[in-house]
Amino acid sequence: MHTLMEDLRxxxxxxxxxxxxxxxxxxxxxxxxxxxxxxxVVRPAGTDEVAQVVKACAAFREANxxxxxxxxxxxxxxxxxxxxxxxxxxxxxxxxxxxxxxxxSLDADNLTMTVEAGCLLQNLQEHAEAADFLFPLSMASEGSxxxxxxxxxxxxxxxxxxxxxxxxxxxxxxxxxxxxxxxxGLTGLRKDNTGYDLRDLFIGAEGTxxxxxxxxxxxxxxxxxxxxAWAAVPSLEHxxxxxxxAHRHLGxxxxxxxxxxxxxxxxxxxxxxxxxxxxxxxxxxxxxLENSDRESEAHARARxxxxxxxxxxxxxxxxxxxxxxxxxxxxxxxxxxxxxxxxVAEGLNIKHDISIPVSRLADxxxxxxxxxxxxxxxxRLVNFGHLGDGNLHYNVQAPEGVNAAxxxxxxxxxxxxLVFDSVAEFKGSISAEHGxxxxxxxxxxxxxxxxxxEMMRAIKRALDPLNLMNPGRVIxx
Amino acid sequence: MHTLMEDLRxxxxxxxxxxxxxxxxxxxxxxxxxxxxxxxVVRPAGTDEVAQVVKACAAFREANxxxxxxxxxxxxxxxxxxxxxxxxxxxxxxxxxxxxxxxxSLDADNLTMTVEAGCLLQNLQEHAEAADFLFPLSMASEGSxxxxxxxxxxxxxxxxxxxxxxxxxxxxxxxxxxxxxxxxGLTGLRKDNTGYDLRDLFIGAEGTxxxxxxxxxxxxxxxxxxxxAWAAVPSLEHxxxxxxxAHRHLGxxxxxxxxxxxxxxxxxxxxxxxxxxxxxxxxxxxxxLENSDRESEAHARARxxxxxxxxxxxxxxxxxxxxxxxxxxxxxxxxxxxxxxxxVAEGLNIKHDISIPVSRLADxxxxxxxxxxxxxxxxRLVNFGHLGDGNLHYNVQAPEGVNAAxxxxxxxxxxxxLVFDSVAEFKGSISAEHGxxxxxxxxxxxxxxxxxxEMMRAIKRALDPLNLMNPGRVIxx
Numbered sequence: 021m022h023t024l025m026e027d028l029r030x031x032x033x034x035x036x037x038x039x040x041x042x043x044x045x046x047x048x049x050x051x052x053x054x055x056x057x058x059x060x061v062v063r064p065a066g067t068d069e070v071a072q073v074v075k076a077c078a079a080f081r082e083a084n085x086x087x088x089x090x091x092x093x094x095x096x097x098x099x100x101x102x103x104x105x106x107x108x109x110x111x112x113x114x115x116x117x118x119x120x121x122x123x124x125s126l127d128a129d130n131l132t133m134t135v136e137a138g139c140l141l142q143n144l145q146e147h148a149e150a151a152d153f154l155f156p157l158s159m160a161s162e163g164s165x166x167x168x169x170x171x172x173x174x175x176x177x178x179x180x181x182x183x184x185x186x187x188x189x190x191x192x193x194x195x196x197x198x199x200x201x202x203x204x205g206l207t208g209l210r211k212d213n214t215g216y217d218l219r220d221l222f223i224g225a226e227g228t229x230x231x232x233x234x235x236x237x238x239x240x241x242x243x244x245x246x247x248x249a250w251a252a253v254p255s256l257e258h259x260x261x262x263x264x265x266a267h268r269h270l271g272x273x274x275x276x277x278x279x280x281x282x283x284x285x286x287x288x289x290x291x292x293x294x295x296x297x298x299x300x301x302x303x304x305x306x307x308x309l310e311n312s313d314r315e316s317e318a319h320a321r322a323r324x325x326x327x328x329x330x331x332x333x334x335x336x337x338x339x340x341x342x343x344x345x346x347x348x349x350x351x352x353x354x355x356x357x358x359x360x361x362x363x364v365a366e367g368l369n370i371k372h373d374i375s376i377p378v379s380r381l382a383d384x385x386x387x388x389x390x391x392x393x394x395x396x397x398x399x400r401l402v403n404f405g406h407l408g409d410g411n412l413h414y415n416v417q418a419p420e421g422v423n424a425a426x427x428x429x430x431x432x433x434x435x436x437x438l439v440f441d442s443v444a445e446f447k448g449s450i451s452a453e454h455g456x457x458x459x460x461x462x463x464x465x466x467x468x469x470x471x472x473x474e475m476m477r478a479i480k481r482a483l484d485p486l487n488l489m490n491p492g493r494v495i496x497x
Numbered sequence: 498m499h500t501l502m503e504d505l506r507x508x509x510x511x512x513x514x515x516x517x518x519x520x521x522x523x524x525x526x527x528x529x530x531x532x533x534x535x536x537x538v539v540r541p542a543g544t545d546e547v548a549q550v551v552k553a554c555a556a557f558r559e560a561n562x563x564x565x566x567x568x569x570x571x572x573x574x575x576x577x578x579x580x581x582x583x584x585x586x587x588x589x590x591x592x593x594x595x596x597x598x599x600x601x602s603l604d605a606d607n608l609t610m611t612v613e614a615g616c617l618l619q620n621l622q623e624h625a626e627a628a629d630f631l632f633p634l635s636m637a638s639e640g641s642x643x644x645x646x647x648x649x650x651x652x653x654x655x656x657x658x659x660x661x662x663x664x665x666x667x668x669x670x671x672x673x674x675x676x677x678x679x680x681x682g683l684t685g686l687r688k689d690n691t692g693y694d695l696r697d698l699f700i701g702a703e704g705t706x707x708x709x710x711x712x713x714x715x716x717x718x719x720x721x722x723x724x725x726a727w728a729a730v731p732s733l734e735h736x737x738x739x740x741x742x743a744h745r746h747l748g749x750x751x752x753x754x755x756x757x758x759x760x761x762x763x764x765x766x767x768x769x770x771x772x773x774x775x776x777x778x779x780x781x782x783x784x785x786l787e788n789s790d791r792e793s794e795a796h797a798r799a800r801x802x803x804x805x806x807x808x809x810x811x812x813x814x815x816x817x818x819x820x821x822x823x824x825x826x827x828x829x830x831x832x833x834x835x836x837x838x839x840x841v842a843e844g845l846n847i848k849h850d851i852s853i854p855v856s857r858l859a860d861x862x863x864x865x866x867x868x869x870x871x872x873x874x875x876x877r878l879v880n881f882g883h884l885g886d887g888n889l890h891y892n893v894q895a896p897e898g899v900n901a902a903x904x905x906x907x908x909x910x911x912x913x914x915l916v917f918d919s920v921a922e923f924k925g926s927i928s929a930e931h932g933x934x935x936x937x938x939x940x941x942x943x944x945x946x947x948x949x950x951e952m953m954r955a956i957k958r959a960l961d962p963l964n965l966m967n968p969g970r971v972i973x974x
Contacts, residue, residue, distance in 0.1 A: 187659075378608070495692060
């Protein structure tokens with residue numbers, strides 16, 4: 021172990037290898053579900069150093085098969101499934117990409133930018149905007165998460181409806197393989213059919229196959245105007261009908277479609293009384309719609325009003341408002357984004373990040389709600405999410421008056437089982453946008469096809485035969 | 498061999514195993530570059546039969562390692578890189594998916610349809626349209642190619658600019674693995690982060706990892722109007738500037754951006770004199786633009802005119818026409834699509850399906866043109882393609898008066914080397930949308946990173962250890 025540590029210090033410089041002091045920022049996951057113990061936190065300055073670090077660890081592991089040395093790549097450490105923090109063995113190197121935070125280039129004619137893995141998402145949004153472009157990936161953690169983490173977990177967010185997940189926004193990757201080799205895959209091409217799709221294999225692999233060190237990302241022209249509307253709908257079925265109408269009326273202009281249940285909104289009202297929540301008191305669900313227009317604000321408003329009028333006439337919307345200005349629009353989004361915080365204020369709950377085919381969403385929620393009510397009378401459901409993508413954050417809160425911590429301890433496993441079984445019944449996914457990490461690695465065994473799991477194991481063994489990269493996450497070998 | 502043939506007849510029925518008579522339709526590739534010899538053409542009726550066929554072949558191969566038995570999956574046999582026809586050994590089974598041509602379901606609320614691999618692309622377009630939806634994949638061969646082939650080769654086409662390649666249009670797959678196991682991956686989910694991206698690994702693998710038997714595909718609302726314009730531009734640089742303007746003005750409405758060089762258009766004029774080609778005689782390049790509008794034809798026309806006016810004022814367009822009606826629009830597209838036929842009429846030529854970052858395209862063409870002129874004085878360049886995707890069909894025609902067949906025989910290798918070396922210099926791709934197949938499998942060794950090639954080999958060995966599936970295509974192991 022001593023020689024390995026010396027090698028690492030030699031590669032990145034002693035100042036960038038942390039072994040002492042408080043390493044909580046790297047050892048504890050975002051949701052504080054796990055606090056591991058790292059052998060060291062290593063912070064390389066560039067791709068070559070990453071490659072040397074991986075090579076050194078691989079050589080040590082090969083020479084000392086029982087050492088248990090392995091590598092956990094880490095970006096902003098904002099992941100929600102315990103996929104980027106070390107276990108408790110004290111044998112894992114946290115490979116932090118934080119220092120690799122340069123934008124290498126922006127190619128306006130090609131609509132791309134090439135960036136290092138440690139760039140903060142928000143910095144990339146700002147960098148693109150300064151050049152008059154949109155980089156559309158957007159999520160609550162954007163001020164802290166890194167693009168490397170977004171790629172590793174194929175993060176979703178609020179613009180997936182129009183622009184896709186992180187995978188769809190990436191054209192090329194630079195990767196250090198599990199052998200410490202450098203794959204120069206930083207292409208800015210829209211079409212390239214020269215062999216297996218290695219890019220998409222590394223995206224979403226959560227650092228278990230190699231280390232993403234840089235990426236070439238898609239840019240879009242900035243919209244001329246962006247408007248936000250808030251609509252009350254009588255049911256989830258009606259929200260789905262509204263979604264179909266919105267697709268037809270707005271096409272690619274529809275860049276946001278978020279649905280929020282009445283109880284979720286009532287928690288915002290209760291815990292953040294300064295935030296006025298429109299239209300929710302009489303309506304089981306509200307929808308937040310965003311329309312991005314290439315022409316003008318007036319045009320955007322006319323299109324939005326035409327849509328909402330049609331929806332009101334058809335009865336799938338009972339009432340609606342369009343934000344009059346940017347600050348009203350921000351306030352509507354702020355309500356949506358305050359739901360998770362309102363839940364925290366109300367007490368711990370059991371979270372699910374699931375997706376269901378849009379056509380079956382309403383049926384899924386009705387069926388699962390009633391199964392849960394039967395199982396735990398009085399249970400409260402915080403139901404909100406990116407309906408446009410079929411993605412629900414379907415969270416289960418203790419019945420009123422029941423101690424939340426006790427509830428979590430005693431019921432989490434049962435509730436998960438019930439919800440995930442229902443998800444499987446409706447051909448949904450047990451992890452829509454958060455990934456598997458260590459948190460769901462065993463759960464996945466129950467819900468993923470054995471044939472798919474066996475292929476995943478074969479790929480992991482083929483690309484990382486030493487099981488050096490983030491072992492025990494996503495798939496065990 | 499006899500027992501295997503008996504097994505195959507037992508599985509799919511004797512009527513669907515062809516061994517005698519003229520099998521040219523399955524044995525010869527589309528461009529007639531190769532005429533192989535199949536042991537048999539096997540035409541299963543459904544996924545279970547596909548699985549049984551693969552299992553039987555795998556078992557036979559395992560019991561008789563020297564038999565050389567292997568499987569070549571085939572759809573419409575319209576591929577351009579000799580990837581779906583058998584070699585000359587007489588030991589390969591052509592597994593034709595033609596009989597599996599049902600649309601299993603169309604889910605309007607979820608904007609998806611689930612279809613079998615043998616469906617003709619054009620039938621799928623029509624099926625979607627009958628339900629008031631757009632399935633945007635579109636290419637010259639759509640009346641003959643199958644969706645299984647499109648997926649296997651990650652086909653591109655004319656709408657990639659807006660909707661992406663086949664990969665981006667697919668949400669889920671059903672696959673028979675190289676072991677004959679069935680992977681039920683037919684999800685209709687927009688977000689599903691539960692492990693490695695197996696879907697995108699099978700897409701574009703050209704049948705070398707398993708057999709795609711069905712897919713769940715994305716649908717879009719039909720546009721309210723679609724307009725086509727034709728613009729003369731002074732140079733490729735100006736075409737690139739026009740592309741940027743079109744992105745900003747039309748956003749996702751820009752569904753086509755094709756560029757055609759003057760010589761390419763002059764061949765159309767020469768060989769199809771009944772087709773009047775607008776604006777080309779005074780202009781080195783013409784551009785065909787398509788604008789799909791969600792609102793109305795009037796709106797589409799106003800947007801188009803605004804764009805073209807701006808472009809004229811900026812000098813990146815010298816003249817332009819907008820088609821007045823559908824039949825004029827079709828005629829403009831027809832000119833574009835007649836270029837390959839005009840080339841055939843002019844005589845054999847050396848074809849390249851390449852892509853280059855859009856920002857470097859003009860420079861690439863200028864540099865490569867002059868290298869070629871120096872190497873073969875008088876050589877003629879047929880240059881056209883999907884500029885919006887950086888994808889050029891950069892074809893090299895013999896100097897006037899030189900025998901085309903002689904030229905091809907004597908120069909093809911040299912010209913390919915020169916063009917591909919230049920592509921590599923400009924960080925482009927030697928196969929933008931046609932794939933690798935058997936035609937470019939050796940060429941790929943020269944231009945793809947050794948690290949990527951080694952990962953591809955590792956994946957092929959891991960998923961198809963018997964090398965049963967389409968051996969010798971894409972990557973040799």
